[in-house]
Amino acid sequence: MGKATGFMEYSRQTLKERHPGERTKDWDDYTLPLSEQEVRNQGARCMDCGVPTCQSGMEINGSTTGCPVYHLIPEWNDLVYQGQWKEALKREHQMNNFPEFTGFACPAPCEGACVLGINEPPVAIRTVERSIIEKGFQEGWVIPEPPEHRTGKRVAVVGSGPAGLASAAQLNKAGHLVTVFEKHDRVGGLLTYGIPEMKLPYSVVERRVKILEEEGIDFVTNTEVGKDYTVEQLRENFDAVILCGGAAVHRDVQVEGRALKGVHYAMEFLHSNTKSLLDSNHGDGEYISAAGKNVIVIGGGDTGTDCLATSVRHNCKSLTQFDIYDKKGAMRDEVGNPWPQYPVIHRVEYGQKEAEETFGTDPRAYAVMTKRFVGDENGHIKEVHTVNVKLRYDEEGNKIREEIPGSEKAWPADLVLLAIGFSGPEQDLIKAMELETNQNSTVKAEYGDYKTNVEGVFAAGDMRRGQSLIVWAINEGREAARECDRYLMGATQLP
Template sequence: MGKSTGFMEYNRQSTPERDPETRIKDWEDYKLPLSDEEAQKQGARCMDCGVPTCHSGMEINGITTGCPVYHLIPEWNDLVYQGKWKEALAKEHEMNNFPEFTGFACPAPCEGACVLGINEPPVAIRSVERSIIEKGFEEGWVTPEPPAYRTGKKVAVVGSGPAGLAAAAQLNKAGHWVTVYERNDRVGGLLTYGIPEMKLPYSVVERRVNILKEEGITFMTNTEVGRDYPVSRLNEEYDTVILCGGATTPRNLEVEGRNLKGIHYAMDFLHSNTKSLLDSDHEDGNYISAKDKNVIVIGGGDTGTDCMATSMRHGCKSLTQFDIYDKKGSTRDNEVNPWPQYPVIHRVEYGQKEAEAKFNKDPRAYAVMTKKFVGDENNRIKEVHTIDVALSYDENGNKVRTEIPGTEKVWEADLVLLAIGFSGPEQDLIDKLGVETTVRSNVAAQYGKYATNVEGIFAAGDMRRGQSLIVWAINEGREVARECDRYMMGTSQLP
């Protein structure tokens, strides 16, 4: 696929970024599009490998590698190289209902499994993916495709994140009447309120939702099933129900001083910011502001980085991100992290680049554990006390962190954001439906089957598997649609 010598002729070029010191002054997309020619060169780097692993999603040592939606990556790379953009778009949509969501916000585990990545920078797969779908919208090739007939069956999808939207899109294609329930005022779940505007603009989500509406899907916003809409009506009004409510219970940090004012969960910070931005361009003031504050972000993942980027745009006074892990190397350790595993290496993400450009230093503190929070006379956070830790493993392979004496430190703080993940789905609706859960509080439903213990109720996405990637949510949304279709019709033609 691609040009047979392309990987030797062209260097990797991913989607370029706007200047960090410029982009922190606005909420526009922080990336710039590749030109058609640039995207074609990147497609040409796809090396016609005998056994491509980029499109074979799997988990190795608990980390995703390859593409869970089994994207036809070599095929659309080749089509882009040939300038056959419309055909490339069709190939994208064969396996992924929403290549724009993954093109903007997926961490690209496909690139970690790229064969070229064994000894060269991998193909810029995500950048090509984004180029294809954006060109598709620009040229007017992405249009509503309502089903030719209706089965008369009705499905309720609870939650409008990527899993819920994928399930709805597939079931609608099969001819069923689909209603999606969303408790927030806008559709998209964490796509809308969990990923900041500069990383995934709401207009990108909204344009796809508008197409889904034109295809016949009904969206009920400001409607929380179990509160605004009684669960008793689900069985009365629908043939099947799919739970795609996500894993939205934040993991807490239970240390001394946790109840001080100025300590917030990351999602409360991000949600309020985006809602205020979309509602009023922040004029209503209904958000948690980092302006002129010393900000501490606890958590080294993507959500923590999003909090950093948001704080930078508010105009924070200082910014530090605590990472419980040591600083990683710049290249993979082939003994413990060999290809095709996702490369566990030191990365500098967009929010960290912005903080470094502004404050002239890496904003991260590595191998740091929070010991306690200290407040002022008004019960507001003023200090975070930490200690450095060393990581080791016990005889069972469990992680053990040992505090290093003499490394205690006090950090000035006016705002602390907890970005240490999620413990599982909220339980209220699950309890009301009588759905069984796993020991980790996720909905109990077998992968590939998705049926719960309650007849006619299915579950998919983070609500079933726990906190995960957008691309896994789309995978499960597509698959649960197939199983739901089979349940109602006895057979299914959905992939």
């Protein structure tokens, strides 16, 4: 490494944040860039650790650790330290088609596996990653690179989220004619309508899509395959198909009062907000508004945090986030959660910071289970009744949550947002194409192979593996493209 003692000389520094009291007045990116020297110092913290666990994507005890796209992290950290930004950008793009997407929205399992993180704050990998690609766009280094030759083979990619875009980009590089189908009006899938504007601006997605278009990829929006474009047309017009739809079936809470007005899935709330914002700056009113309402978010993950941040910007009256788990500790449990597992610790994310700035306290309530929704005379939600729970495990290791007597509570609520994840992909297209599925309703296709039971049809991303990370979607999209290319040509040079 260029700076062997960098980790001893420089402290960890991530992207700066705009003050919560100011940023909640708009929908702009809530972060601020570091200076070039500050980013170089962060690159210098990368150790010559011998075995760079950061770039070895693994799943340990059901949790991702390290980078699933096998990013060449030590290499581009070193190049950034040396000021060789253009070379660093080449290394980034070598393993990840879209480092800007992961730089903005990945939870950075690479940092959880950083060797320095065993006893020091880990290298700010995601900050360096994002800084490299942003400099690349600013300097005009990221340009369309259409293939020199075309194979004449036509491939349909269904779904334009990270898996679909990665598949399309790789197949296009191989010279195939690629058409991407998206059922919504804008390309990007979860990137566009599942992540709020202040966390991942649509302009970031749009600029990459424009490059992909200039490279020769055809995007067809407002078209749902299986309805607007039939399965028969798909088979007739394409030599191969890669299915990259998301895990769009929401998990629900089966409690009394679930059908009351004002109870929505988080993605309904986030999608309608972003679409209205992009269409009319909210002028059309076609979104679920939290303005002046007592808002309760059920779910303690990233989507719940996005709901908090969105509700604050709507000027809600109050804001509470239910987490079924106990509050985590500030440090990882060295026995139950040892390195290099992703550290399961208490975090205060951007949405919680904004809620605390607005209302004076962290919005989270821990170890809370929803018991029922109570409505008013008009059938609209007015209260959420809960009970506190404690977690234990039975002899088979199954989780059991025991209610704590006397902990019942009624919370005022005008808007309830369910942010408890997804159970799997929608089934209509899967059934229409006669695809085999797994027990969890995902498409049956082996990791690394991606072939379904139907000739010439592949599956990748959330449709194959279930709800997961952006970086896993990019990994699977790239690998499915490789196997699709092999199917079409008999051999492949795609990584």
